[in-house]
Amino acid sequence: MLDLPKLPYAYDALEPVISRKIMELHHDKHHAGYVAKANAALEDTEWADKSIEEILKNLSKLPKDKQTAVRNNGGGHANHTLFWKIMRIPQENNEPTRTVRAALEKTFGSFEKFKTQLSETAVGQFGSGWGWLVKKSDGSLAIYATANQDSPYLTGDTPILGIDVWEHAYYLDYLNDRAAYAEKWWQVVNWDEVEKSF
Ligand code: MN3
Numbered sequence: 001m002l003d004l005p006k007l008p009y010a011y012d013a014l015e016p017v018i019s020r021k022i023m024e025l026h027h028d029k030h031h032a033g034y035v036a037k038a039n040a041a042l043e044d045t046e047w048a049d050k051s052i053e054e055i056l057k058n059l060s061k062l063p064k065d066k067q068t069a070v071r072n073n074g075g076g077h078a079n080h081t082l083f084w085k086i087m088r089i090p091q092e093n094n095e096p097t098r099t100v101r102a103a104l105e106k107t108f109g110s111f112e113k114f115k116t117q118l119s120e121t122a123v124g125q126f127g128s129g130w131g132w133l134v135k136k137s138d139g140s141l142a143i144y145a146t147a148n149q150d151s152p153y154l155t156g157d158t159p160i161l162g163i164d165v166w167e168h169a170y171y172l173d174y175l176n177d178r179a180a181y182a183e184k185w186w187q188v189v190n191w192d193e194v195e196k197s198f
Pocket of ligand 1: 026080164166168169
């Protein structure tokens with residue numbers, strides 16, 4: 001059974017970057033829905049008691065008629081579980097830890113270049129999806145977007161940082177201005193939590 005995790009902060013903790021209303025709907029309705037539907041799909045399979053990471057890494061081994069539901073809803077569960085963890089109370093000059101900064105500079109040239117590349121990738125995702133910083137199996141870092149609720153675990157990568165660019169993540173606060181949301185979002189990234197993935 002997959003469980004809906006509690007938010008590690010109050011619903012209004014991310015204001016003014018993300019409003020209480022969005023957080024309530026996003027966590028209590030959207031994420032809860034993914035958990036319920038993923039559990040319904042996994043019920044009565046040998047995968048019901050496995051971790052979501054293990055399930056997504058082995059999606060092709062699941063019963064064929066369950067794969068789409070688990071990809072979408074299990075992916076939604078994994079993605080949002082990480083998303084809540086890697087956010088915190090907004091800070092205007094929100095800088096990464098020394099360890100994270102050094103790793104980002106090595107791969108992307110500078111922290112600013114990294115931010116720009118991830119923002120542009122996320123904002124440029126056509127339709128619903130996510131922008132990701134991932135660790136590949138060889139330990140290298142990469143940025144890409146996925147559609148819908150596709151998780152980096154599906155391709156064997158480990159998600160480190162992800163921005164949700166589904167309209168439900170920003171529309172109530174930013175209307176159609178996904179770029180404005182993506183820019184503000186950097187204020188709520190919890191770099192201490194991100195560092196744990198390095
Ligand atoms: Mn979402």
